């Protein structure tokens with residue numbers, strides 16, 4: 001179990017224990033990256049499926065450039081693109097965001113005639129209290145199923161809410177035979193995770209599926225299992241420290257994530273701040289290895305991942321910056 005130790009040059013696991021529970025080694029849900037990084041426009045893949053799938057055989061996420069909805073069913077990574085077509089993805093597919101676990105000893109119940117609210121209530125009754133991350137699998141025959149996917153995005157990336165408003169495609173299935181996999185996260189009042197019930201579907205024919213908005217169960221088996229620990233796997237050491245940064249410094253990172261590399265003037269325009277103020281923020285971040293300048297004096301976020309396409313020169317520069325910073 002666990003993430004490939006070679007996932008990135010500087011991988012780090014932040015074990016965020018939920019209150020009031022002891023946990024064993026198998027009792028973990030893994031999340032690649034942070035929800036707010038994705039939702040702010042962090043759509044570039046930061047790890048391959050081969051690197052993240054060892055973390056579990058059950059889960060969901062998306063792929064590089066937000067090019068569809070990912071459902072991991074029995075260890076198989078299926079992507080549903082914006083035309084509604086399901087496709088088994090190759091191990092070298094990049095992903096910017098994924099949540100994975102393994103259901104070792106789930107509690108199961110046969111359910112019929114329930115909508116999502118009914119499913120939610122049944123999940124509650126099965127696990128007792130929503131004290132952790134609940135992995136959910138729902139397999140059977142459904143009616144009134146509403147699914148969606150999104151088109152691949154190109155930089156400069158827009159926030160997720162804007163993408164959904166313009167580039168979301170929805171389908172309704174009067175009858176759907178298949179499986180829904182996903183999670184119910186507790187509402188931790190943090191932007192790092194996506195709270196509430198979140199399911200991605202895949203039909204039995206492995207032809208279609210997507211992010212689920214609505215369904216009614218005709219007959220299905222509901223399986224649930226609670227993890228009491230979330231392991232946030234961050235592809236970049238600077239991201240961890242970034243969480244501790246003041247909001248005005250995080251806004252610099254956010255704009256660069258959305259827009260790609262920007263020079264100081266371009267960055268100041270996007271931030272709505274003066275050149276002096278922008279220079280001060282950028283230098284603070286660059287001094288600490290969070291940002292680097294390219295050969296055209298454009299600032300970019302420091303990412304250290306074997307999945308990133310980086311020049312040797314930049315790699316060397318980052319090594320120097322970060323090693324120097326640690327000394």
Ligand SMILES: [Zn+2]
Pocket residue numbers: 060069198199200211212
């Ligand atoms: Zn989704």
